[in-house]
Amino acid sequence: MDFIFMLTRDDRTVTDCLHVLDSVRELGITHIGFKDVGVDTATLRRLHEQIRALGATSHLEVVSTGRAEVLDSVRTAVDLGVDWLLGGTRIEETLALLDGTGIRYLPFAGEPTGHPTRLAGTPARIADDCRRAEAAGCAGVDLLAHRATDADPLDLVRAARAATAGRLVVAGSLSTPAEIRALAEVGADAFTVGSAAFAGALRPEAGTLAAQLTAVLEASGGRPRGGPVTGGGGRAAP
Structure with missing residues (x-):
């Protein structure tokens, strides 16, 4: 399972x-x-540019919900040339802007609201959204499972997994190694x-960001030191 470190x-x-x-570059x-x-x-x-210089795959996640702001975020992704665009719900308009760029798109499943989002x-709504995204040509979905207001987070992940063969990224509010292993x-x-x-929640007894990220890598099955982290079996990873 791939770990995406969000700055x-x-x-x-x-x-x-x-x-x-720069401070965590040695973690791979x-x-x-x-x-x-x-x-x-x-x-x-x-x-x-710095992410690319590290040889890492880049991800931009949309957090705006208004149409104009969402599409501005898509244009930013195109301008930067990121590898993956995550979030947003305006699938058809987003795919039109991404056409020909090579950027892979994972829209939100469900209804994101507010900021932080x-x-x-429900699981049924999530499954429907996953099928709609796949039918439209998206590479998978971005699921804010642990910010759910209407269902258990893991029930939403199960519903999404059953509904799509695409890449399933779970984003937002993960705070323990146990939650990561459950995913x-x-x-x-x-x-x-x-x-x-950044808050030190993953390994409360440790004080550095590197220690927190090491805990995440260990929970996900990656290698925190001694070389690049393995891809971990994602269906559509680069």
Whole structure:
């Protein structure tokens, strides 16, 4: 299962993202993401260049919900040239903007609201959204399972896994190694962690960000030191 390290806290890219990324480069994390809010476009461009220089796969996650803001985020993804675009629910318009770019798209399943984002939707709604995304040509879905307001998070992951053969990324509010291991058991291909690592939630007795990320890597089955982290069996990983 792939670990996507999000350089974000409370759904905003951290202002010292360039320094943070440099400080954990030796861990060999191969999937790194950010939001298009929190820092300016010039910083995002430098950040993306730095991610590419590390040989990592880049992910931009949309957090806006208004149509104009969502499509602006898509245009930012195209301008930067990221590998994966996560989030948003305007599938057809997003795919039209991504046409010909090679960027793979994972829309949100369910109904995201607010900021930080919460997720409304029953397992049946999640399954329907997964099938709709796959039929439209998306590479999979981005599921805010642990921000669910209407169902148990793992029930949503199970419903999504049964409904799609595409890449299933579980994003948002994971805070313990046990939660990460549970995701692997129910079939997630990848997951994101950002705020919990910056807050020290994964390994409370340790004080450094590197220690938090090492705990995440260990829970996901990756190798925190001694070479790049393995891909871990995601269905549509690069």
